[in-house]
Amino acid sequence: MTIPFNQYWQLTKPRVVALIVFTAIIGMFLAVPGLPPWRALVFGSLGIWLAAASAAAINHLLDQRIDALMARTSHRPLPTGSLNATQVLLFAVALGTLSMLLLALCVNLLCALLTFASLIGYAIIYTGFLKRATPQNIVIGGAAGAAPPVLGWVAVTGHVHAYALLLFLIIFIWTPPHFWALAIFRREDYARAMIPMLPVTHGVQYTRWQILFYTVLLVLVTLLPWIAGMSGMFYLGGAAVLGAGFLYYAIRLMKPPSEMFAMQVFSYSIWYLMALFAFLLIDHWLLPVSDAAMSLQKVA
Numbered sequence: 001m002t003i004p005f006n007q008y009w010q011l012t013k014p015r016v017v018a019l020i021v022f023t024a025i026i027g028m029f030l031a032v033p034g035l036p037p038w039r040a041l042v043f044g045s046l047g048i049w050l051a052a053a054s055a056a057a058i059n060h061l062l063d064q065r066i067d068a069l070m071a072r073t074s075h076r077p078l079p080t081g082s083l084n085a086t087q088v089l090l091f092a093v094a095l096g097t098l099s100m101l102l103l104a105l106c107v108n109l110l111c112a113l114l115t116f117a118s119l120i121g122y123a124i125i126y127t128g129f130l131k132r133a134t135p136q137n138i139v140i141g142g143a144a145g146a147a148p149p150v151l152g153w154v155a156v157t158g159h160v161h162a163y164a165l166l167l168f169l170i171i172f173i174w175t176p177p178h179f180w181a182l183a184i185f186r187r188e189d190y191a192r193a194m195i196p197m198l199p200v201t202h203g204v205q206y207t208r209w210q211i212l213f214y215t216v217l218l219v220l221v222t223l224l225p226w227i228a229g230m231s232g233m234f235y236l237g238g239a240a241v242l243g244a245g246f247l248y249y250a251i252r253l254m255k256p257p258s259e260m261f262a263m264q265v266f267s268y269s270i271w272y273l274m275a276l277f278a279f280l281l282i283d284h285w286l287l288p289v290s291d292a293a294m295s296l297q298k299v300a
Helices: 005-011 014-030 038-062 064-069 085-106 109-133 137-145 148-157 162-185 187-192 204-221 233-253 261-286 289-298
Strands: none
Touching: 005 038, 005 085, 014 038, 014 148, 014 162, 014 261, 038 064, 038 085, 038 109, 038 148, 085 109, 109 137, 109 148, 137 162, 148 162, 162 187, 162 204, 162 233, 162 261, 204 233, 233 261
16 A cells, blocks of 8 residues: 555645744754754754644644635645545644654653643644634734744753743734735635634725734834844844835735735745844854853843
8 A cells, every 4th residue: 555655744734834943943043152952953853843743734634624615725635535534633643742752852841841732722722713713813823833933942941031932922923914914815715614814704904904013013023132132233134124025015915916916925924034033043143152142141
């Protein structure tokens, strides 16, 4: 019997998980003045990847009915019958169990516990309940998606740091305008599947205003690492340029040139987050090691 490796790979949502692991790794590097310990870096990254992949597979399982109704997701393994529910469940449990063992035995217990909480938050609380219960689903559920840099930080240091919470806050505020742009473009799909996304329940124009509001808030929040002394002028300049770009897209989305413009906003938001965290890392390396250590000690 041929094992459908590609179908299992699709269950892990590799592009989404790659962004999750990227922000977690940045959290690891920002947690220490030099390079993070190799053990925490390797096993922490692998454990967080496995947990995120497990959560993604559970998302496929719980969403199989609505996935079959939506054009964007109808090709997934469960709606097409490439895999059945038992196979997906066993795969998700195996990934999650391996993740917890790796993090608990090779990293630290706090990282394992927080990662497990994030897995449950996304896979069960968001996917199983919030997504179907309220148009604020992505706002509340965004807490689970904002956890990776905190998990990375904890993997290296063994404790939650104030700077790690700033990284959490950035992703938490970034999530609504990022996802609502996609929801505007896919609103008919969500309406067909009876998912109360904001453009379905409150209309497109209201959602555009919310995207603009959260984008302004995001630009302000991204100044906090510089204000708190976590980052320097290099990061501040990068954050300002990236924020100006996001504001441009959010303002233009109020009266978009085409229906596809919402997807351009969505695509920019992904590159925005990756570039913002890259600026954080580069700025961290530009700081003298002694200055970085002193800055971390002040809020330890």
